[in-house]
Amino acid sequence: MIVFATLLALVILLPPLISAMGFAHTALRAYVVALAGGYGLGKNANAAVAKRPVAKRTQREEPAWDFYLRGQAWRDILHAHGAGLRATREAIAKRAKDIHAKHFADLSGQKWIGAFQYFGMALGLVLAFCALLAAGVGAGVLLAVLLALSYVALYLLRLVDAAMLRIRGITMTCKTCGHRVTEVLYGCPGCKTLHGDVRPGRHGMTHRRCNCGKAFPSMMVLMWFVKPEDKPTLWCPGHRSGEEPHELSGHTGETGEIVLPVFGAPSAGKTQLITVLIIAVEAMVTRSGGEFSYADAQSRKEADKARSTLIATSRTEKTAPARQSGVAPPACSVLVSPRRGARKLVHVFDAAGEIFSKPKEIQELEYFRNARTYIFVIDPTSIKPVWEEFDAAEQQELDSRRARQEPHVTFSETVTTMTNMGVDLGRIRLAVAVSKADLIKRLLTDVDTGDSDAIKAWLEGLGQGNIVRRMGSTFKEVTFFLTSALTDDHHDAHPSVETFTEQTLADEGLRL
Numbered sequence: 001m002i003v004f005a006t007l008l009a010l011v012i013l014l015p016p017l018i019s020a021m022g023f024a025h026t027a028l029r030a031y032v033v034a035l036a037g038g039y040g041l042g043k044n045a046n047a048a049v050a051k052r053p054v055a056k057r058t059q060r061e062e063p064a065w066d067f068y069l070r071g072q073a074w075r076d077i078l079h080a081h082g083a084g085l086r087a088t089r090e091a092i093a094k095r096a097k098d099i100h101a102k103h104f105a106d107l108s109g110q111k112w113i114g115a116f117q118y119f120g121m122a123l124g125l126v127l128a129f130c131a132l133l134a135a136g137v138g139a140g141v142l143l144a145v146l147l148a149l150s151y152v153a154l155y156l157l158r159l160v161d162a163a164m165l166r167i168r169g170i171t172m173t174c175k176t177c178g179h180r181v182t183e184v185l186y187g188c189p190g191c192k193t194l195h196g197d198v199r200p201g202r203h204g205m206t207h208r209r210c211n212c213g214k215a216f217p218s219m220m221v222l223m224w225f226v227k228p229e230d231k232p233t234l235w236c237p238g239h240r241s242g243e244e245p246h247e248l249s250g251h252t253g254e255t256g257e258i259v260l261p262v263f264g265a266p267s268a269g270k271t272q273l274i275t276v277l278i279i280a281v282e283a284m285v286t287r288s289g290g291e292f293s294y295a296d297a298q299s300r301k302e303a304d305k306a307r308s309t310l311i312a313t314s315r316t317e318k319t320a321p322a323r324q325s326g327v328a329p330p331a332c333s334v335l336v337s338p339r340r341g342a343r344k345l346v347h348v349f350d351a352a353g354e355i356f357s358k359p360k361e362i363q364e365l366e367y368f369r370n371a372r373t374y375i376f377v378i379d380p381t382s383i384k385p386v387w388e389e390f391d392a393a394e395q396q397e398l399d400s401r402r403a404r405q406e407p408h409v410t411f412s413e414t415v416t417t418m419t420n421m422g423v424d425l426g427r428i429r430l431a432v433a434v435s436k437a438d439l440i441k442r443l444l445t446d447v448d449t450g451d452s453d454a455i456k457a458w459l460e461g462l463g464q465g466n467i468v469r470r471m472g473s474t475f476k477e478v479t480f481f482l483t484s485a486l487t488d489d490h491h492d493a494h495p496s497v498e499t500f501t502e503q504t505l506a507d508e509g510l511r512l
């Protein structure tokens with residue numbers, strides 16, 4: 001009896017089961033072929049077209065192709081599975097139509113066979129659905145794991161990048177506005193389009209692909225290894241609206257930096273000292289077998305100009321107070337690779353002396369925040385007892401080239417403003433350059449001009465005790481120098497400036 005019932009059930013169930021498996025196969029096949037096509041495989045490849053990036057950076061979008069897992073993967077999945085579903089739906093409709101035509105519409109058709117076949121089709125769909133579900137869950141899990149891994153990798157990469165910069169003590173200062181740049185803009189090495197937030201993320205892990213097709217590294221660390229022509233240019237985002245963006249000096253982000261703000265009264269001798277300082281750096285590095293170069297074309301141009309003016313007229317031009325991109329002109333930036341020790345990018349920031357008596361303008365000098373050493377220039381002929389040592393004829397000759405303001409004016413304003421801005425001057429070194437030493441030789445006969453303490457005592461004897469004391473109590477360390485910012489017949493820097501330069505940079509860890 002049981003045997004008979006089983007046999008009967010088999011006879012009844014077998015045909016729909018066979019038909020079900022056949023249909024499941026047809027449906028799955030339709031789905032998979034369409035899916036492959038949706039991913040761009042097979043005869044009917046019609047992969048989704050990747051979303052083209054915007055041509056120019058906006059608040060929300062970057063001109064870069066999406067990183068596959070984070071953008072295109074989802075579009076591809078929707079596109080391909082959509083195609084699969086459509087293909088399956090067509091297969092179902094076709095099969096239903098066939099069954100209807102053969103067994104129901106046709107008068108000679110056997111309706112009960114048709115019913116069996118409909119039943120088989122439904123069963124087949126259930127089978128196909130189960131198979132797809134299993135595959136789908138598998139694929140979903142795989143994708144989720146990949147995505148999770150990519151997130152882990154992404155944060156690890158960001159961490160490594162930041163850690164490497166920190167370990168090597170690398171900071172990035174904009175030579176134009178003096179800001180410490182943390183969110184650099186990258187200029188594509190192919191088409192120069194600017195990119196923002198380049199860190200590993202939505203647009204790629206280690207590299208990003210620009211709208212134009214060119215790929216470049218998204219990490220500072222990798223920048224050290226790419227060829228110059230594949231290197232993106234770096235830009236500061238801090239420019240005012242309507243103004244040209246600020247390009248960062250070459251090798252920014254690859255080497256340690258030294259930021260040297262120079263301050264002092266109008267005509268104190270800042271610009272001339274800087275001009276000779278650059279000459280001294282170049283001469284000393286090359287002499288000892290190291291390498292010197294300008295970090296950008298603008299620095300070279302300005303330094304060359306100042307140098308030829310100095311050689312031709314034995315003076316430098318007055319620094320213009322206001323410029324387009326801020327109250328001070330861009331820094332003179334040079335790259336110094338000493339024979340021993342790490343290469344450094346040195347930014348020397350000059351500004352017109354008038355600025356240093358106006359707190360509002362001093363506040364704009366962002367570079368003071370990023371420096372570990374300040375250079376303060378004192379014109380000795382602005383100190384009354386010194387000035388009175390000159391006779392009337394000498395005074396007349398010197399008058400147009402000397403600082404009128406006594407040193408304490410710019411010193412107090414600058415120090416007070418910095419303190420108010422929250423700059424901790426207690427961790428900053430001060431190099432005091434008493435300029436124009438060549439003009440006051442006869443007053444220095446009793447002074448050891450190479451000794452900081454002797455110069456300090458000499459200044460105190462000239463009624464400068466107050467400011468000298470304030471220097472000592474404000475800054476971490478104060479060193480005094482007497483400088484003659486002159487060049488000799490070979491256009492070499494005066495030894496006093498070489499000494500000043502050598503010591504000031506050595507304190508910053510750069511041995512020339």
Ligand SMILES: Nc1nc2c(ncn2[C@@H]2O[C@H](COP(=O)(O)OP(=O)(O)OP(=O)(O)O)[C@@H](O)[C@H]2O)c(=O)[nH]1
Nearest residue numbers: 267268269270271272315319352353401436484485
């Ligand atoms: N003899 C001599 N003259 C100097 C020296 N340093 C500067 N001068 C002269 O002093 C005058 C002012 O020098 P600058 O370097 O232009 O002064 P500054 O501090 O840059 O002045 P501002 O740009 O107005 O803030 C110029 O005529 C220079 O030639 C020096 O060491 N010796």
Ligand SMILES: [Mg+2]
Nearest residue numbers: 270271318319
């Ligand atoms: Mg100047």
Ligand SMILES: [Zn+2]
Nearest residue numbers: 174177236246
């Ligand atoms: Zn800037």
Ligand SMILES: [Zn+2]
Nearest residue numbers: 188191210212
């Ligand atoms: Zn590009």
